[in-house]
Amino acid sequence: MDFDLSPEQSQLKDGVDRLIASSYGSLEARQKLAKEPLGFSKAGWARFAEMGLLGIPFSEEEGGFGGGPVETLLVMEALGRGLALEPYLATVVLGGGAVRLGGSAQMKERVIPGIVEGTARLALAFTEKQSRYDLFDVVATARKTAEGYVLEGAKSVVIHGDSAHHLVVSARTAGRRRDHDGISLFLVPADAEGVKIHGYPTQDGGRAAEVAFSGVIVPAEAMIGDEGGGLPILERVAEFAIAALASEAVGVMDALHALTVDYLKTRQQFGGPIAQFQVLQHRAVDMLIAVEQARSMAAYAAMMVDHTDAAERAAALSAVKVQVNRSCRLVGQEAVQLHGGIGMTMEYLGAHYFKRLTMIESLFGDTTHHLRRVSAAGGLAA
């Protein structure tokens, strides 16, 4: 057993930490970047590409750098600490993940180099207005024609859907609304005829979009994986997403906990720092325990995300999300409470961490959703 980073991993960590610190040195800097037309800085995205961050999970044959879950963990944690706005999750983990896991050789050749160079951004369009967190709950359809497929339907809250060049879209080629079979994935150019994208801000200062597909014609080669076999790919992507979000959450919580402890030491009331009150010390300790529990689960996620037994893997990633969500909630709420009024303000960095933690909770399944999955699996494998 070894929790230490290899020299290469340490180097990556230092590099990405420095990059994020230089772009997101202050809340003002972050809020300014959020106002850019795309909701993040194009130049910042180019720096991600220069550093090789956008190629991490792709193999060298695919044009990437052959990194594994630990490398993604390091990047996501740094992004969390900086509350970075770049569509790393959307492009590299979600959209890129679908192409990596299910795309044909030709599609990979066509798309992955663009992702790695920073010229192609992707988004995963899977949530529908009735689906909540069920990936298999799909109403949108793809009808087979002589030219390929025709897409009809709508997707909701597509993260970074308004700045993506390509959308990975789940649609039914067969079956009924909640059937597990009959779902197919398609890579759809965002500017294809019949695609309407309506972007808006998210609670945490990021971007998302409502996307409608009306008579959108895509060639047969746009399909990711086999016809009707999209769900297993989508589920794999969600597992990678949970692992990535766990690490991001750890980065956010780490930073928020540090801010809170610092505040307890500096805030003067009743003739001294409020850290002198044992009740507040204990609350800061409870926060620490929650952060460490989440950190352990992020490591567990990195270990289990490539586990070969699909059922064990799915239960493990759901367990990760449950613990991380619980930690997010406790750390976020307690941080605000221990700060008092200042923790409630837009001009305070801590409030933005709290909002991001709240949103991480609802991405790819809330606590109930995943608790139920672990329970249905009969708990975790020993």
Next chain:
Amino acid sequence: MDLRFTPEETAFRDEARTFFRTEIPAEIRKKVSEGRGLSRDDMVTSQRIMNARGWAVPHWPKEWGGKDWTPIQRYIYTEEMLLAAVPLPLQFNCYMVGPVIAAFGNQAQKEKHLARIANLDEWWCQGFSEPGAGSDLASLKTKAVREGEHYIVNGQKTWTTLGQHADWIFCLVRTDPAAKKQAGISFILIDMKTPGITVRPIITLEGRHEVNEVFFDNVKVPVENLVGEENKGWDYAKFLLANERTGIARIGLSKERLARIKRLAREMPAGDGTMWDDAAFRERLAEVEIELKALEITQMRVVAAQGKRDSSKPDPASSILKIKGSQLQQATTELLLEVAGPFALAAPVRSGDLTNDWPFDYDWADASAASYFNNRKVSIYGGSNEIQKNIIAKAVLGL
């Protein structure tokens, strides 16, 4: 012991219920229910309708518009207002400065302000907290120095709720720098139009402008604006804070929100049915409902005891109401957030990104997240829950 209302109390409840639900405009009540911000006009409209009936300040002394209601009637009145999602009359007017002026102000101050306070002709805000004086309020530094017929006020107040609308601010200021903490503080009334006052907005995390910082730079305040005696302000502040804590449990608000959550859960698709078909969700909601019922009875016990005890001193039990009430308010916003699910992420409504061409199926989800964020304040303001626990430990348990 009989926990049921008497026939008279039931009749009063029905009267209040009808009044609030028929007389206060539905669009204002809808905004309150959905956790959207109210405009100044909304607040004024609602309070004036109540005042026209003599219901804006029923707890005031009778000669200044009070109603001589029993504590139970007052309780019913507040709960019915909250259940109907009617905005409470401006707290700073009706529950803070009004009662202080009525109890400790001179005749001229009463005549000048009280009727206007009740009718919201004057909008008041509260100048208590300072950057360095939050939980430790008595460490406040804003000072007022007597020069002839004026006080010269210098300093800064913060968390001034709705100060952007205010015509007047009531302030705690230090008038005797030599005295120990609580001694040496005075309670003064300041016209917000006085030169030297600057109001700076503080935007809270959900993006709304609810609170402000207020700066005082050599602000000249006539000495006649002193309430009561110089250096006795702390006593008046304690009286005021006791008033603030009455009804702070907001039981009716939490009940109203739970009813709304049930409605939304019945509409929100989940699995083969709706959220409401999910037994685990219903159980979580029931847990909150049960605690709320217990707190409702606790509140009624406090209310019933109010008639029998010295009402000039705060009942430490009101701290129990504050703690549990705020926790339950927050729990309801967590349930709401859960119903909104993945759609809570979207903030298209407040950003103005919603158009008729692009209706968002769950436009209420945006306000749900905002409510969740904003309601973190309820365990902080009015004396944080940690401070409330100190009060109980000391005053109730003698620790």
